[in-house]
Amino acid sequence: MNMNHPEKIEKLLNGTDGALITSPHNLRYFSGFAGGEGIALIGSDFRYLFVDSRYTEEARSEAPNFEVIEFKAGGLCAEINNRLKSCGALRLCFEDNEMTVSEYQRYSEKLTVSELCPIGDRADKVRMVKTDEEIERMRRAEKIGDIALGKTLPMLSAGIRECDIAAELEYRMRRLGAEGTSFDTIVVSGAKSAMPHGRPDEKMLEHGDLVTIDFGCVYKGYCSDMTRTFAIGDISDEKKKIYDTVLSAQLTGLSAIRAGEKASDCDRAAREVIESADFGKYFGHSLGHGVGLKIHELPNLSPRSEVILEENMIVTCEPGIYIGGLGGVRIEDMVAVKENGCDILSSFTKELIICR
Ligand SMILES: [Mn+2]
Numbered sequence: 001m002n003m004n005h006p007e008k009i010e011k012l013l014n015g016t017d018g019a020l021i022t023s024p025h026n027l028r029y030f031s032g033f034a035g036g037e038g039i040a041l042i043g044s045d046f047r048y049l050f051v052d053s054r055y056t057e058e059a060r061s062e063a064p065n066f067e068v069i070e071f072k073a074g075g076l077c078a079e080i081n082n083r084l085k086s087c088g089a090l091r092l093c094f095e096d097n098e099m100t101v102s103e104y105q106r107y108s109e110k111l112t113v114s115e116l117c118p119i120g121d122r123a124d125k126v127r128m129v130k131t132d133e134e135i136e137r138m139r140r141a142e143k144i145g146d147i148a149l150g151k152t153l154p155m156l157s158a159g160i161r162e163c164d165i166a167a168e169l170e171y172r173m174r175r176l177g178a179e180g181t182s183f184d185t186i187v188v189s190g191a192k193s194a195m196p197h198g199r200p201d202e203k204m205l206e207h208g209d210l211v212t213i214d215f216g217c218v219y220k221g222y223c224s225d226m227t228r229t230f231a232i233g234d235i236s237d238e239k240k241k242i243y244d245t246v247l248s249a250q251l252t253g254l255s256a257i258r259a260g261e262k263a264s265d266c267d268r269a270a271r272e273v274i275e276s277a278d279f280g281k282y283f284g285h286s287l288g289h290g291v292g293l294k295i296h297e298l299p300n301l302s303p304r305s306e307v308i309l310e311e312n313m314i315v316t317c318e319p320g321i322y323i324g325g326l327g328g329v330r331i332e333d334m335v336a337v338k339e340n341g342c343d344i345l346s347s348f349t350k351e352l353i354i355c356r
Contacts, residue, residue: 008126009042016117017089018043020080020107023098025293026123028221031063040066041080046087050079077110090114095123124298128290130312134222135336138291138314141178141224142334142345144217148172149228149348156355158207158232162187162200169215178217182224182295186214189232193327196285196320207233210243210327211355216295223295225316226346227332231354239329242279242321243352246329249273249319250350253287253301257317257335257342263305270319271303279321282328288316291334313337314345 012019012030021027024036031040031049035058038051049066051059052073059068071079084090094107096118108116130138152169166185173181187200189211197214205211214227229243253270267287274283286302291314299307301315309315318332331350335342 006044009044011126012042012119012122013044013093014122016091016093018046018084018087018092019119019123020092020094020116021123022103023095025127026095026098029123029127029293031059031066033059033063033066034221035059035062039076039080041083041089041092043087043089046083046089048080048083050076077107081110081112084112091117093117093119093122095119097121121298127292128298128313129310130292130314130336132312134292135312135314137220137222138224138334138336139345141182141217141219141222142226143347144173144176144178144219145215145224145226146346146348147176148217149213149215149226153230153353153355156205156211156230156232158209159204161202161204162189162192162211163202165205165211165213166200166215169213173215173217178219179221180218182216182218182291186212186227188212188328191325191327193229193329194322194324196322196328196330205232208235208239210235210239210329212328212330214330214332221293223291223293224345225291225295225332225334226348227318227330228348228350229329229331229352231352233354233356235354239327240352241277242323242327243329245274245277245279246319246321246331247350247352249283250317250331250333253317253319254333254335254342254344257301257309257315257337259309259311259337259339261309263299263301263307263309263315264303266309266317267301267303267305270317274319274321282321282323283319284322285320288318288332290315309337311337311339 021040041048188198190209216224256266256269288301290297320330322328
């Protein structure tokens, strides 16, 4: 992001004189600086980036549209106050969802401002619609996941531990150029697969298990997110029915996603498939979420969402059924919303794979 998007800055400011940007993802989005630690002060006609000496070089090269100011320990607020004075900024907005209470108290005491107003979800809303460059980074991230999963798949068999699969997948993604994982990799098998966000441990895969793998990586700052569920050997008819129902719901959700559609209607379309198979009470979460610099962004594809989808939003479509004691299935793709549908960024098969 840079000076090419003044309308995004105006949305962010919403009538205030400046925005105090402190979170790693918003620093990166609005300035380009990827170091994570620093403070940006952004107004309609000024751009300052305050960093300590560890980040000065990086900030100067990554945020060319910003005046980079190096501060010494204890000197940050004085440096900010100098710039506030020279540009006459009095009312600042700040990231209330990201700042600690003690940081807020310190800024309230030390900054010479008339008001610090919460920014609410304005930064998140600005980031909702992606540029082509952002989409290409996420397409690449998702592709890395596709390839890494393909290379890990031969490991899946009875007797191997969940933690070994998670480690292999993460290693493969790093070797393919990922900067890291976009969240802690989920590999859950057997009865544990009924925990949507369970953690991989030393449990071994067993014959007849469902194994859910939910994972993603970060490429040039942008996250990917995908989920596939596999069978270890032959599975029961009920597990097969759960799989088929989730797949059908996922495909229905995908076909509902398009620009102009209500996010809540996409959730509804997929949920109805699961409800009509009498599994409704086992699908507790929403259909999907936005993805970007953060793994969970706006919009939410949930029954309560009031968002109308717009072209180039990136969202996931990930229905699931989780039955305590038995197991669960989730299938997830990340997609770019388009005028007449959606562009699915992952290409890994969704046909049930039975691992022998
Ligand atoms: Mn997800």
